[in-house]
Amino acid sequence: MGSSYYSRQTLSALWRQYRQYGYWKVRVMQKHPRQMRWRQAVPPAFALTLLVTGAAAPISGAARRLLGLALGTYAAADMLASLIVARRHGRRHLPLLPAVFAVLHLGYGVGFLWGMVRFAGRWRQPASNPPATLPGGSPAGGEPVVARGRPGS
Secondary structure, three states, X not given: OOOOOOOOOOHHHHHXXXXXXXXXXXXXXXXXXXXXXXXXXXXXXXXXXXXXXXXXXOOOHHHHHHHHHHHHHHHXXXXXXHHHHHHHHOHHHOOOHHHHHHHHHHHHXXXXXXXXXXXXXXXXXXOOOOOOEOOOOOEOOOOOXXXXXXXXX
């Protein structure tokens, strides 16, 4: 098996790619909730923080301060990560890296939030366990049952 990766040529193309990743991650999470990791929730939490504090900033000093804190903290982490990557892979990448990281995180985060809205009614219901059966497929009460669940589970 092999695979190929084609890098995106523009930041807008990268934005679209990561927005789609975030959007469809919601469906994956709905179908397979145990595969989700806390780090996958950070970009949507950051995007939501920016949306809420940005909307409230014109009327709330606390929202302005929180927005400034969130942006300042992100900018510092973004620059540190950019410096680390540029040191490992060449300083010529440094001018674009902060924008690339912001596009990755915000594109994924916004896509995830939109997916949460779009797929709000599609949360998977937990599978009920099939009743215990006796050899031959009859339940303990004697009535035949139709098998539920995956074979061998």
